[in-house]
Amino acid sequence: MASGFAQWGNDLYTGRRSYDIVGKRRLWFLIGAVLVLISAVLLVRPGLNPGIEFRGGSEFRINEIVDPAEQPAIDAVTAVSEEEEARVSRIGSNALRVQTATLTSEEVEEVRTALAEAYDVSTDQVTSSFIGPTWGADVSDKAIRGLLVFLGLVTVVMTLYFRNWRMAAAALIALFHDLVVTVGVYAAVGWEVTPATVIGFLTILGYSLYDTVVVFDKVRENTVGVLDQSKATYAERANLAVNQTLVRSINTSVVALLPVSAILFVGAFILGAGTLRDIALALFVGMAIGTFSSIFLATPFEVALRQGEPKIKEHTARVLRSRTAASEGGEPALAAAARASGQIRPGTHLGTAAQPRRKPSKR
């Protein structure tokens, strides 16, 4: 199978096998738009489930319990405060987390004692915390500010690096898509949004752009001097770049997703609610979506933007014209092969080491 995969990679590289990703861009845009729409709907209903850091309230943790049933905790809380609805979730193998609205310090003590009795542990094993509602908001405030600053900076850096603002714009569109979809999936799963989740979302920023930059770097390399030749259009060169980096994209996303899925698995099934699980879900979804968008959205977007440029437009028209002329001349197969060729410019000298050499005479 590996040899099949390698062969597939070869074919993609040489253009012998090519997926018309850029050409079918309307389809990908449609899929992307639908995904974003679904996520937007999910964000409204059921919506994100804010964690205690955002709601504010009191939290109790009961450690070293034998039977982690949830009902006794709910009963214990209602015994102290009538209308209080406790949220109980399991953490780790032998601990429970009970969250309530903000309680007075007397109530906190009462609930602690009640919980300790309900689970037959010493009160030392019940810890309590108080979290102000502003804290989570503070964290997200900072996160959003960070996001905006980051986006501004990264636009400048990418524009400078690629010497073209369109690449930065396309990367940002892909990034926006990734973020919205990731948040949407998180809303659909219904886990609580904690600062850890916010961290996960922020990491998606870095990762999504990282992935896109790698693909764009190849696009840039492939399209250097594209206007000086007439064998292939800009879109075709860009499509070749996407195909050539396809193997890398797949390998990278598999390698990046493996550790994350390991955390997600351990977090979701063994540890229960907590930092690791929340980060891992956000990362898992974000990385998978990020790979999709770097292949199917970023480059097609970039090409769509570039084709608006008069120079590129004119060049594309010229290439297509000459191609029609050539096919009328009876050479369709050869023209197609040329389009897929790996290089625009003739090869360079590979150095003297690459030259055939006489074996040193053995004396």
Added chain:
Amino acid sequence: MLALFGSLLAGSRWSDASLTPKLALDLEGGTQIILQPVTENDEEVTPETISEAIAVIRQRVDSSGVAEAEITSQGGRNIVVALPGRPDAETLALVRTSAQMELRPVLTVSGPAPVEDPAEADPAADPAATAAPTDGEPAAADAAATPAADAAATPAPAPEAAATPAPTETAAPSDEPGKEAPDNASDLTYYATPKVQADFAALDCTDPANLTGGVQGPADRALVTCDPDGTAKYLLGPVEIQGTNIANATSGLEVTQTGATTNNWVVNMELDGEGTRIFRDTTTRLQALTQPQNQFAMVLDGLVISAPSLATGVIISDGKAQISGDFTRETAATLASQLNFGALPLTFEVQSEEQISATLGAEQLEKGLIAGLIGLGLVVVYSLFQYRALGLVTVASLIAAGVLTFGVISVLSWTQGYRLSLPGVAGLIVAIGITADSFIVYFERIRDELRDGRTLQAAVDKGWERARQTILASDAVNFLAAIVLYLLAVGGVRGFAFTLGLTTIIDLVVVFLFTHPLMLLLARTKFFGEGHPLSGLDRRRLGGTAPRYAGRGRVVSAGNAGTASLESTSEPKVPVTAGVGGSGQTIAQRRAAAAAAARTTEPGPDAAAPDPSPGDGAAEPTSGRTEGNEH
């Protein structure tokens, strides 16, 4: 790297470093309190004020005997106090109390040790301890250095007065003042009640428990307290000037009347209107008194940070006081910022108070590490599967990166007090993927170059050139994300951003200084250089399909090297260029085009091959050359 671990090892041997990084609260267990400083009149809280508030809290916590408390500012606005273990309610209350600055007249000063018998309260018995200058306090006097007209307070040369009227030893000293009303704030008879006297005698400033501060004391009564270092104890009069009356305080070099700058560091304190008025009266009164009652104590958070005495003949009427003494640049700046802090009294609002169980943290860490190991194992398996022997390079590089990261974090934890938190661990695990990606980009580029028909060494050179650019660009984006997150974010986000940035740098270091040199070495070996089927760089499998000029007018087309069966498919294996733009064609391309054209007329894979030795055409010239180079 050797130096890194050498220093770490040496540090753990001869210093307090440990070979493993210290853990943050969420892994170690403890209590975390997030405080938001609030000013009374909505004035802006400056970072300087925050850092001063942190210093005050640190003084309290450290003195209360809690080891390894971590007090940091969060995003320049909040203060995070992390206390390991489960601190008692008293400690927690201590953290939350607000700090005030007060100016009180000194009534009595003595050595820090408690006096069992009040008769021994004569400080002459213990003059050495009091006279010792301390860091923050200008105890060593230099009266001659302050002839300034408007300004004038010189620290006491040596506190000499004492609890002069030795109180009679009664079972319970009365708290009744000696007379009806005080004549003034320095009235010893009124304020030094027998109880205050007894408290003063009993106070032990060498005991850290008494240096926590936080006890302000009633403003209209005497206060018995210590200086923050526990080198002297004071009996102070009632509050005369509040910290809020301080308009401004700066530190600088002393400027004499003639305008010449001397080499002495001083602190200039400016009072507001009300403060100026009170201070004029106070200095007038203090002028008539003798040591130590002509001293004026600045009390921050219940501890005497400085107690300068008034220079002879000076009455400060314009509210501008200059404190001189044995200052260095740092101590002068510290005192100035303490005074400024006092000018803006803060109350702390508790934003969150969280207790984290140690067992839970340990479980999370353990499971997190297991998850990381599983993930690493999967990555190793996958890269071996994909890249064969080259996968080993990935594994070795990942191990190098891992060891390096561990070392750097341990050293940072030792020298900078960095603590590994759970988000930090998550950042490390995520970094596995990002680090491995650099190697994947590099390997894919090398393979691309091989497909273009380069020899392995040339492919490594050229591939590196291109991969380097990609790796640098993408890592720059990643690093940018980490920096922005670190600078702007708070709490756990910071820990995550830190590890992300750190691993990005380490990724670069490893790729540049380990993986690439390793590849250069490997490219010279026979196993890789000849493209052994297991090396992951097998030219036949990669199919260097581009026609390659093999010298003497011949073209090597790897397309017919070993994969003849594929040629029967309808797609042409060899990409050929057509007549369009033919002027730019190389000889090789033209020949290949001719060959392809021939094939379309008479199909048959071997007939079209321009290569005289189709069996292993691609590898042969390479192998011969490689051997030739090596031997």
